[in-house]
Amino acid sequence: KQEVTQIPAALSVPEGENLVLNCSFTDSAIYNLQWFRQDPGKGLTSLLLIQSSQREQTSGRLNASLDKSSGRSTLYIAASQPGDSATYLCAVCSSGSARQLTFGSGTQLTVLP
């Protein structure tokens, strides 16, 4: 059974800092890995999706990497802004026909002005 762990559970940084969020998973037989953002009272917004054959994906100030063999992914946020404050969730899509996601518990990020 796939298990996904995110560290740290919470993080508070001053505006402008670069930061890294970590995600680890137990079963390397994955189809893809996705990073989501969740704002209070809102649904999930997909940020980046990395296919199992890829090493990284970039979107603006966000960069996500994937090391499937070691079961790790990182989300790098450059030049953080107060608007980046949210919970960031890592989700793994396991190989198979069902395309189901297993989520980590998330990292709650606060960027202080």
Added chain:
Amino acid sequence: EAGVAQSPRYKIIEKRQSVAFWCNPISGHATLYWYQQILGQGPKLLIQFQNNGVVDDSQLPKDRFSAERLKGVDSTLKIQPAKLEDSAVYLCASSPWGAGQGVSDTQYFGPGTRLTVL
């Protein structure tokens, strides 16, 4: 393109009462998912439909939870009777996956229904 719609957005009930949630997926999406997200945790899959058939309901507490997907479009999730530990956000997601060859498996999430059981 309209997103995934869910209602109600908030619901407060007393334990042992029943409650139902509704989800309208994105038009044309074959697969529909219901997730439970307890405060401080990530979403946990409860049930997955493809068209109007159940793909996986292994994590659905079937003694109190039930779900159906009418004509392969809208879906309802029901809890009867509710327990205190059912307090959570219930998220619905849909995906084109299963609608044919080469379609995306990206899931699109609705805003969720926040349930409080007193």
